[in-house]
Amino acid sequence: MFSPLIDELMSSLRCLPGVGPKSAQRMALHLLERDRVGAERLARSLHKAIEGVGRCRRCRTLTEQELCGICRNERRDPGLLCVVETPADVLAIEQAGTYQGKYFVLLGHLSPIDGVGPEDIGIDQLLQLLQQEPVTEVILATNPTVEGEATAFYISERAKNLNVTVSRIAHGVPLGGELEFIDGGTLAHAFSSRRSL
Amino acid sequence: MFSPLIDELMSSLRCLPGVGPKSAQRMALHLLERDRVGAERLARSLHKAIEGVGRCRRCRTLTEQELCGICRNERRDPGLLCVVETPADVLAIEQAGTYQGKYFVLLGHLSPIDGVGPEDIGIDQLLQLLQQEPVTEVILATNPTVEGEATAFYISERAKNLNVTVSRIAHGVPLGGELEFIDGGTLAHAFSSRRSL
Ligand SMILES: [Zn+2]
Ligand SMILES: [Zn+2]
Numbered sequence: 001m002f003s004p005l006i007d008e009l010m011s012s013l014r015c016l017p018g019v020g021p022k023s024a025q026r027m028a029l030h031l032l033e034r035d036r037v038g039a040e041r042l043a044r045s046l047h048k049a050i051e052g053v054g055r056c057r058r059c060r061t062l063t064e065q066e067l068c069g070i071c072r073n074e075r076r077d078p079g080l081l082c083v084v085e086t087p088a089d090v091l092a093i094e095q096a097g098t099y100q101g102k103y104f105v106l107l108g109h110l111s112p113i114d115g116v117g118p119e120d121i122g123i124d125q126l127l128q129l130l131q132q133e134p135v136t137e138v139i140l141a142t143n144p145t146v147e148g149e150a151t152a153f154y155i156s157e158r159a160k161n162l163n164v165t166v167s168r169i170a171h172g173v174p175l176g177g178e179l180e181f182i183d184g185g186t187l188a189h190a191f192s193s194r195r196s197l
Numbered sequence: 198m199f200s201p202l203i204d205e206l207m208s209s210l211r212c213l214p215g216v217g218p219k220s221a222q223r224m225a226l227h228l229l230e231r232d233r234v235g236a237e238r239l240a241r242s243l244h245k246a247i248e249g250v251g252r253c254r255r256c257r258t259l260t261e262q263e264l265c266g267i268c269r270n271e272r273r274d275p276g277l278l279c280v281v282e283t284p285a286d287v288l289a290i291e292q293a294g295t296y297q298g299k300y301f302v303l304l305g306h307l308s309p310i311d312g313v314g315p316e317d318i319g320i321d322q323l324l325q326l327l328q329q330e331p332v333t334e335v336i337l338a339t340n341p342t343v344e345g346e347a348t349a350f351y352i353s354e355r356a357k358n359l360n361v362t363v364s365r366i367a368h369g370v371p372l373g374g375e376l377e378f379i380d381g382g383t384l385a386h387a388f389s390s391r392r393s394l
Contacts, residue, residue, distance in 0.1 A: 003260040005246045012242035015235030017227045028246070029285045030214045031257050036247050038212025043243035046210035046228070046236050051203045054230055060323050062198040088226045089344075152328065 058129070060105040060122060061087045063170045070094075070103060077101045079136040080141065083126065083155060085109050085143055093141065101139070104129060109147040110154055121151070123158065130162050137165040144189070206255065221241065223383045255326070257302040257319060258284045260328055267291075267300060276333040280323065280352060282306055282340055298336070301326060306344040319349070320355065327359050334362040341368045341386070 006028055013024040031039040053147070055061070056068035063069070070076060070090070080101025084090055085108060093099050100125050106121040130138065138159055144149035156166045172190035182190075203225055212220040228236040252258070253265035260266070265275060267287070277298025281287055282305060290296050303318040315321070327335065335356055339345035351362045369387035370379050379387075 005249045005261045008241045012239040014230050017222045027213050033217045035212050038310040039243050039247050045206045046240035049206040050233050050236050064202045101281045153385040
């Protein structure tokens with residue numbers, strides 16, 4: 001509309017999740033009109049992150065180092081290993097701020113229909129790690145979806161003969177959540193997983 | 198959290214309007230996990246736009262050329278000149294798709310309290326343009342705010358002795374807008390600007 005370079009910028013901004021044509025327009029004009037320093041910094045950060053960020057050799061989360069900050073941190077309990085699907089899950093748990101163990105990131109979940117088997121989500125690497133490290137408990141924190149549950153079940157089966165406790169995080173009504181706004185699946189799970197007091 | 202490069206990327210993404218810490222996190226992880234090609238393209242587009250995009254010499258909108266596409270377009274009516282505050286306003290009017298004249302972008306509005314006077318928003322350039330070009334009508338499309346109205350009034354006064362019709366776009370209840378959801382100021386304006394049928 002204005003010019004090829006602005007059109008291209010608007011179109012490129014659409015790669016950001018949740019950014020539609022209107023937001024992309026607003027962002028492009030905002031940057032060009034009011035924050036060229038921020039835009040240049042963003043361009044550099046994107047470039048540096050793409051060039052530099054790979055996977056942690058041990059836990060497979062995103063990092064530019066060979067071992068991520070959590071794997072290198074000697075104050076983290078090496079006896080606890082939390083298995084999650086994505087680096088975003090690591091971030092969410094870290095921000096909750098109570099977990100003090102280490103992680104293993106599957107980078108997905110089992111999905112036979114899409115041809116994703118155990119080898120694609122690093123199960124061998126996970127089992128190897130359980131044998132090499134002094135892990136006493138594996139906490140399965142895959143998502144409460146069909147695939148996440150199947151993945152958790154598969155890992156618990158494979159870990160059975162490895163002298164390690166396998167646990168699953170609890171699912172149910174979120175704290176502070178009002179029952180009337182909780183989806184039916186969650187409510188049904190909360191009932192079937194009820195505990196006697 | 199993960200690594201300095203990812204933290205820096207998350208922080209840089211905050212320069213985008215409407216992007217808080219949670220969205221920045223989601224965007225950074227999405228790009229690194231799933232769309233590095235898009236991220237690299239965004240970095241390049243940002244850099245090229247910042248380097249290349251300046252102001253149109255005639256109408257002052259954003260463009261990488263000396264004259265923007267609209268100013269260069271000989272099928273646009275040179276008798277109509279629409280005065281707006283920002284390049285985003287040009288885009289909004291172009292997207293409505295009915296206006297066929299040309300533009301002049303003030304890049305702001307009069308605001309004595311902030312020290313923004315006529316010379317800061319290109320009024321001299323606008324008046325010069327009215328004398329040099331075959332403009333028969335100036336359409337004032339500044340925002341319906343105190344400053345936008347004052348700016349429109351100031352321009353209409355200055356243009357009085359220039360043999361040109363000066364008009365103001367209509368303001369009121371948006372088409373399809375339901376009265377109960379319209380703010381009081383707009384409703385009051387709609388009443389005071391009512392026309393007999
Ligand atoms: Zn790691
Ligand atoms: Zn122009």
